[in-house]
Amino acid sequence: MxxxxxxxxxxxxxxxxxxxxxxxxxxxxxxxxxxxxxxxxxxxxxxxxxxxxxxxxxxxxxxxxxxxxxxxxxxxxxxxxxxxxxxxxxxxxxxxxxxxxxxxxxxxxxxxxxxxxxxxxxxxxxxxxxxxxxxxxxxxxxxxxxxxxxxxxxxxxxxxxxxATRLFAAHFLPLLTDREIVVVAPDAGGVKRAEQFRQCLGKISGKGIGAAFAEKYRSEGVVSGNALVGDVGGKDAIIVDDLIGSGTTLVRTAESCLKHGAARVFAAATHGLFVGSAPAVLAGSPLQQIVVTDTVPAFRLEGSAARSKVTVVSCxxxxxxxxxxxxxxxxxxxxxxx
Known part of the structure; x- marks a missing residue:
């Protein structure tokens, strides 16, 4: 096929x-x-x-x-x-x-x-x-x-x-032409998913790809934790997650990457729910691009400035x-x- x-x-x-x-x-x-x-x-x-x-x-x-x-x-x-x-x-x-x-x-x-x-x-x-x-x-x-x-x-x-690992890897492959890349998990629970993407990207590009993960704790709906483990200095960071809800975790991680010296920050998540204040949160974020699949239509972003940041790949x-x-x-x- x-x-x-x-x-x-x-x-x-x-x-x-x-x-x-x-x-x-x-x-x-x-x-x-x-x-x-x-x-x-x-x-x-x-x-x-x-x-x-x-x-x-x-x-x-x-x-x-x-x-x-x-x-x-x-x-x-x-x-x-x-x-x-x-x-x-x-x-x-x-x-x-x-x-x-x-x-x-x-x-x-x-x-x-x-x-x-x-x-x-x-x-x-x-x-x-x-x-x-x-x-x-x-x-x-x-x-x-x-x-x-x-x-x-x-x-x-x-x-x-x-x-969706290979779909995202194919999308981001052009970034690797002359850039150093680091793949970032937004929390410790997402390390395995991010690592799989890192390995896939490394294999199809033939280049070494860095790894990092952010600290995150959630209790009663409140998110805390600011540490970032891994070297992102001077590199393009790609944050990988399974879904985007309100977008707050994604933006916290992106800001942490930039604070630690990342050149640019991108994101990839399979399911773009974009609930609650996500349109405003993502519109004001430092993310260069947010890549999602079409498992969920991005209807909640229509008319928002955040829509221009989002690229949809088909699954x-x-x-x-x-x-x-x-x-x-x-x-x-x-x-x-x-």
């Missing part, structure tokens, strides 16, 4: 069916185009009391079915609404005798609440996994969850985890490749290799 000539799934296995619920259809059409198949037809109906139903309008019996729905909140629906709609639609597909139903959630809601950080805290990642399994989902595909181990351990069904080809390989029995994990 490639971006210029979509290749259908192997006819020996039959074409997969790809559905997309409301709010994810523009993105899913791009994925379907790259697969060489149309989006399958379905109906979504809202009732006066706020309840709803969804059903496939094509025969799914004994078919390999994929449902794409990114579970972020927007002006139309909350992440909770989208989660419930996805679960109910999966149930309808299973009741209609689909052979296998795979939920493709580029952004997976509640992935951050994966452990008890305070007494009697919920572990919502595990509860979400139980709901997916109760609805009858056979597999879950997502991109760059907050904690990979927690995600994999929460689900008992098959899981496939995709990474539609990555998802199309994953669905193709999943359907034909190929290696999905190889998509993350470099």
């Amino acid at each position: 490639n971006e210029t000539a979509p290749v259908p799934a192997s006819m020996h296995h039959g074409d997969p069916l790809l559905f997309a619920l409301a709010g994810s259809q523009d993105f899913a059409r791009d994925v379907a185009h790259r697969l060489g198949i149309p989006l399958s037809m379905h109906e979504e109906r809202n009732f006066e009391d706020g309840e709803h139903k969804a059903r496939p309008l094509v025969n799914v019996r004994d078919r390999d079915v994929f449902v794409l729905h990114s579970l972020y909140g927007d002006v139309r629906e909350s992440g909770n609404d989208k989660l419930i709609r996805l679960l109910f639609f999966v149930g309808a597909l299973k009741d209609a005798s689909a052979a296998r139903v795979t939920a493709v959630a580029p952004y997976l809601a509640y992935a951050r609440k994966d452990r008890k950080s305070k007494p009697r805290d919920p572990v919502i990642t595990r509860y979400v996994a139980a709901m997916f399994e109760a609805a009858g989902v056979d597999a879950v595909v997502t991109i760059d969850v907050h904690n990979l181990a927690a995600f994999q351990n929460a689900f008992r069904c098959r899981t496939e985890h995709l990474e 539609a080809e990555l998802l199309a490749q994953a669905i193709h390989r999943f359907h034909t029995g190929g290696s999905v994990s190889a998509l993350s290799a470099f």
Whole structure:
């Protein structure tokens, strides 16, 4: 498969069916185009009391079915609404005798609440996994969850985890022409993710790439910590994270890099939520460029000065490749290799 000539799934296995619920259809059409198949037809109906139903309008019996729905909140629906709609639609597909139903959630809601950080805290990642399994989902595909181990351990069904590492590395590669680069994790918990990106960037560029991480503590919504470990002096720093929420962590890290002598600061994060005061926070930040994927549209930045700082790279080809390989029995994990 490639971006210029979509290749259908192997006819020996039959074409997969790809559905997309409301709010994810523009993105899913791009994925379907790259697969060489149309989006399958379905109906979504809202009732006066706020309840709803969804059903496939094509025969799914004994078919390999994929449902794409990114579970972020927007002006139309909350992440909770989208989660419930996805679960109910999966149930309808299973009741209609689909052979296998795979939920493709580029952004997976509640992935951050994966452990008890305070007494009697919920572990919502595990509860979400139980709901997916109760609805009858056979597999879950997502991109760059907050904690990979927690995600994999929460689900008992098959899981496939995709990474945007190579997409970001390809984007930043032109920076390496005559610059020294250091990859920065915004906290100790993100060191592994940043290290993976550092290794990928180093491999494709053939150059040595530095590493650093910032100190961060969060309690009751208050962030503290100012230390920076690693040498950023005179280098271009690339801060790597899984998502951008309010943007405060990102900006704190960028300011710390500049304080310690970084020449320029960039950022890469898979999911750009840009909630709360993020448009104002990022507009006034020292970041040269913020790179995100299209797992979440940057609708909250429209009309903001921050929008000019943000570059969106598409992960539609990555998802199309994953669905193709999943359907034909190929290696999905190889998509993350470099």
